[in-house]
Amino acid sequence: MTTVSEAPAVAPDVTSRKLTYVKAFNEGLAQVMREDENVFVAGEDVAGYGGVFRMFDNLLDEFGPRRMIDTPISEAALVGLGVGAAARGLRPVVDLMFMDFIGVCLDQIVNQAAKMKYMFGGSVSVPLTITTASGAGLGAAAQHSQSLEAWLAHVPGLKVVMPCDAYTAKGLTVSAIRDNNPVVVMLNKVLLGSKSEVPEQIYGIPLGQAHTARHGSDVTVIALGRMVGEALAAAEELAAEGIEVEVIDPRTVQPLDTETMIASVRRTNRVLVVHEAVTFGGLGGEIAAQIQDAAFDYLDAPVLRIGAPFSPVPFSPVLEKAYVPDQARIVQGCRRLLERS
Amino acid sequence: MAQRASKKSADPAANQASAQVVRDLHERMVRIRLFETEAGKLMEAGKLPGFLHLYVGQEAVAAGVMAALRDDDQITSTHRGHGHAVAKGVSFKHMYSELYGRVTGACLGRGGSMHINDVSLGMLGANGIVGAGIPIAVGAAFAAQYRGEDNIAVTFFGDGATNIGAFHEAANMAAILHLPVLFICENNGYAEFTPQSKHMLITDVADRAASYGMPSVIVDGMDAVAVHQATVEAVVRARAGEGPMFIEAKTYRYYDHQGVKGLRHPYRSDAEVEEWKARDAIDLLEASALADGTATRAELDDTWRRTRDEIAEAIAYAEASPLPDTADLLLNVYSG
Numbered sequence A: 001m002t003t004v005s006e007a008p009a010v011a012p013d014v015t016s017r018k019l020t021y022v023k024a025f026n027e028g029l030a031q032v033m034r035e036d037e038n039v040f041v042a043g044e045d046v047a048g049y050g051g052v053f054r055m056f057d058n059l060l061d062e063f064g065p066r067r068m069i070d071t072p073i074s075e076a077a078l079v080g081l082g083v084g085a086a087a088r089g090l091r092p093v094v095d096l097m098f099m100d101f102i103g104v105c106l107d108q109i110v111n112q113a114a115k116m117k118y119m120f121g122g123s124v125s126v127p128l129t130i131t132t133a134s135g136a137g138l139g140a141a142a143q144h145s146q147s148l149e150a151w152l153a154h155v156p157g158l159k160v161v162m163p164c165d166a167y168t169a170k171g172l173t174v175s176a177i178r179d180n181n182p183v184v185v186m187l188n189k190v191l192l193g194s195k196s197e198v199p200e201q202i203y204g205i206p207l208g209q210a211h212t213a214r215h216g217s218d219v220t221v222i223a224l225g226r227m228v229g230e231a232l233a234a235a236e237e238l239a240a241e242g243i244e245v246e247v248i249d250p251r252t253v254q255p256l257d258t259e260t261m262i263a264s265v266r267r268t269n270r271v272l273v274v275h276e277a278v279t280f281g282g283l284g285g286e287i288a289a290q291i292q293d294a295a296f297d298y299l300d301a302p303v304l305r306i307g308a309p310f311s312p313v314p315f316s317p318v319l320e321k322a323y324v325p326d327q328a329r330i331v332q333g334c335r336r337l338l339e340r341s
Numbered sequence B: 001m002a003q004r005a006s007k008k009s010a011d012p013a014a015n016q017a018s019a020q021v022v023r024d025l026h027e028r029m030v031r032i033r034l035f036e037t038e039a040g041k042l043m044e045a046g047k048l049p050g051f052l053h054l055y056v057g058q059e060a061v062a063a064g065v066m067a068a069l070r071d072d073d074q075i076t077s078t079h080r081g082h083g084h085a086v087a088k089g090v091s092f093k094h095m096y097s098e099l100y101g102r103v104t105g106a107c108l109g110r111g112g113s114m115h116i117n118d119v120s121l122g123m124l125g126a127n128g129i130v131g132a133g134i135p136i137a138v139g140a141a142f143a144a145q146y147r148g149e150d151n152i153a154v155t156f157f158g159d160g161a162t163n164i165g166a167f168h169e170a171a172n173m174a175a176i177l178h179l180p181v182l183f184i185c186e187n188n189g190y191a192e193f194t195p196q197s198k199h200m201l202i203t204d205v206a207d208r209a210a211s212y213g214m215p216s217v218i219v220d221g222m223d224a225v226a227v228h229q230a231t232v233e234a235v236v237r238a239r240a241g242e243g244p245m246f247i248e249a250k251t252y253r254y255y256d257h258q259g260v261k262g263l264r265h266p267y268r269s270d271a272e273v274e275e276w277k278a279r280d281a282i283d284l285l286e287a288s289a290l291a292d293g294t295a296t297r298a299e300l301d302d303t304w305r306r307t308r309d310e311i312a313e314a315i316a317y318a319e320a321s322p323l324p325d326t327a328d329l330l331l332n333v334y335s336g
């Protein structure tokens, strides 16, 4: 049997049509499952119900209960099942529904999945994919709305991807499953119904490569996940005033492609990092530090960060709206950077 | 093996729940039923943000247990927590305001449906993380034991929650420390859309208590009096320092896991829902109260009417209440 990890990670030029983010994820997953018998899915209500976010719709019909497994509410055992099965050569896709639930199975993710290859002297790999939905915006409150990528990206041995649209949702999911390491795929709840062009055939997007979503010469905005769309909208708004914003989507936050970002900063000399997660201790700090290390002499202003305030995600829609960064705050941030001569 | 609560006790006096208890149980159940039904309507009308996990159908459990507790007894609840909060006495105004995200809400608009609490009434919160309230109740019971106080703690959870590690760790901890805590499993047969038979191989969740040396009892969760009597016995034990107890109430939720309806997947049959509704806890209690002369129809109707009025007033209050001020976004991140 050929292993999927050897398959080329290129996006072939084929007919594309618009698909929702969640459907694109679903299609990518189904295609890798067709490609590799070793891929199976386990999680709460993923099979019979098709997942509470419809991520797994129709997969039970096609792949049956051997490969689509409804599990008890036992996240530690669920991730552990994935780790053990992966160590024995399967390619588990384990779903954690809401990202917040990693709190109850963090040991299996951080101390087991992430470290096994290293601790075993490289004699075993853990091709485990963890899928989950992150982000605020649904009034789901403090225990169902977090963006915890910084927790995970801090751990050597884990990869973390954050698709910003349907196209990347499919391509990153395919690559995550084909990857021989544990990868966490952070889908964004607010994006689930959003549409973009998605090729019909299977394609992977290389992990660890940033994408320049828009070219511009005046400011670089580095945006994670859902913030890519907000940044592109902000860029359009500023373009009307003759300000050209470059938008970079890291796509993978671990490993992080800082080279692409630094190259951009050397051209624009101004940089804003924006993420939905809390600013304090967030990835914005890491990105800013790396840029200062590598491109200090090119900066016309200190690196600016935009993220959530230092608070749990509030329930009340008025508070939640004020909490999550948006187009307006990105526009403001760019203006502030440009005001500095 | 778990004991099944026998329908009839050897002592005939014990079989006759006092009229006062019956009226208390009835009132608590009516309050929950109407609170929930109206909340469901508000959600369907698009007036409430977020998620709403309704409790309708399970009223006998919250009412039966809470009527056996004192105000200073502590409870922890679940994502399906409105019924517990209402039965513990949390005000309708605070609850509806919270569902609306108003600053007058039980969590100042920060928590929403899944996090309603009222510490002054011993309501240590609903919880968005399945199983998370269980160890917290054990901690509350520990505090009582530590201080030599005789209040107890009660934790509510579903059948599904007993598959999570927190349940097992907390049960063992409570047993080994002889803590005054009651484990109330509301077995409604489903964890979200997964039937019990597909998430555990045992029929009686109460059997799980045995492996921790914890006594257990199984009760009809549609019979408020039965739930109440079982709880009273467990409370007496716990207050006397005889340790934790596990009560499994077999019950049912009428609405969908979340929201009112929206079943895109037929995970249970309409016939099954109707079968349970035919044994509705409020109908059963009313029928027996009328049959044995404990209450008149007029008295029961009066409870419904008064509660309806109170609810209408609470909803109006919530709708007229101010939204939280975004300038206070960091409120209570740290406090005290």
Ligand SMILES: Cc1ncc(C[n+]2csc(CCOP(=O)(O)OP(=O)(O)O)c2C)c(N)n1
Residues within 6 Å of the ligand: A044, A073, A075, A097, A101, A104, B079, B080, B128, B129, B130, B157, B158, B159, B160, B161, B162, B188, B190, B191, B192, B257
């Ligand atoms: C740790 C965790 N895992 C999963 C969920 C998602 N979830 C919310 S309710 C629920 C089912 C709970 O079933 P049960 O404990 O039987 O309670 P019921 O809903 O039947 O009242 C699940 C899986 C969660 N909130 N927390």
